[in-house]
Amino acid sequence: MSGQGGVGKSLVTDLLAVALGRAGYRVGILDADLTGPSIPRMFGINGRPIGSANGILPIPSETGKPVMSMNLLLESTDQPVIWRGPLIDKALRQFGKEVLWGRLDYLLIDLPPGTADAVLTVMQSFPIDGVVIVFTPQDLVDMIVRKAINMVGIMERRVLGVVENMSYLYVPEIDRRIELFGPSRGKEMARIANAPLFGHIPIDPSLAALCDRGTIENYDSAIVANLGSALIQALDRPIG
Ligand SMILES: Nc1ncnc2c1ncn2[C@@H]1O[C@H](COP(=O)(O)OP(=O)(O)O)[C@@H](O)[C@H]1O
Numbered sequence: 001m002s003g004q005g006g007v008g009k010s011l012v013t014d015l016l017a018v019a020l021g022r023a024g025y026r027v028g029i030l031d032a033d034l035t036g037p038s039i040p041r042m043f044g045i046n047g048r049p050i051g052s053a054n055g056i057l058p059i060p061s062e063t064g065k066p067v068m069s070m071n072l073l074l075e076s077t078d079q080p081v082i083w084r085g086p087l088i089d090k091a092l093r094q095f096g097k098e099v100l101w102g103r104l105d106y107l108l109i110d111l112p113p114g115t116a117d118a119v120l121t122v123m124q125s126f127p128i129d130g131v132v133i134v135f136t137p138q139d140l141v142d143m144i145v146r147k148a149i150n151m152v153g154i155m156e157r158r159v160l161g162v163v164e165n166m167s168y169l170y171v172p173e174i175d176r177r178i179e180l181f182g183p184s185r186g187k188e189m190a191r192i193a194n195a196p197l198f199g200h201i202p203i204d205p206s207l208a209a210l211c212d213r214g215t216i217e218n219y220d221s222a223i224v225a226n227l228g229s230a231l232i233q234a235l236d237r238p239i240g
């Protein structure tokens with residue numbers, strides 16, 4: 001989760017899923033953000049989930065990760081979502097009970113920004129192990145992160161770790177890292193959250209291109225593996 005939109009929540013969800021998949025775990029992704037089909041888009045998924053007598057079948061990604069998103073049930077992806085809170089709440093609860101994930105080691109849930117209804121529903125009705133908070137090194141980030149942390153506390157959940165996205169831009173021609181949005185706030189946020197910093201993700205044009213092409217599962221960077229092992233460590237599970 002994060003307090004803001006556009007900070008890379010969906011991207012981090014996907015990279016964590018990719019990392020866990022590469023480490024040999026079976027991982028599913030539930031997209032609980034109705035404001036846009038980021039998750040299906042990054043995985044190149046545009047089919048419609050089909051129902052069976054036993055439940056709703058998620059759609060597999062290229063590498064076979066089951067993905068479920070309410071965005072996949074909308075008539076068209078450019079249709080604005082005007083569902084009201086209670087309806088979203090009901091649909092999410094239904095997803096929790098009726099999606100046929102198969103056997104999974106991990107289910108990652110991508111939340112909408114802030115403290116919307118869907119966030120409350122997920123925190124209340126899913127047996128979550130913890131929350132990963134995503135932020136960028138911009139103004140007001142400490143206020144926004146504190147809000148998210150407070151909410152996690154109120155819901156009696158724990159913050160597993162924090163991830164700083166868009167930390168810097170690496171320019172190979174001059175072999176320099178440029179901190180476009182200002183100096184890193186990672187350590188500070190980890191202290192505020194009383195949780196480990198899982199990593200810094202740079203602004204990477206090749207990553208944005210993979211997102212646009214729906215091929216995020218091809219992202220090849222040490223950053224991915226490091227995020228995954230940090231998460232597994234935070235969950236006190238053996239790696240690999
Ligand atoms: N580190 C990054 N490098 C390059 N592009 C990024 C990075 N993080 C996010 N983006 C781009 O920004 C867009 C918004 O990210 P997204 O994960 O959808 O944000 P959120 O889920 O927080 O709204 C994505 O489509 C992605 O292409």
Ligand SMILES: [Mg+2]
Pocket residue numbers: 009010011033038110111
């Ligand atoms: Mg998103």
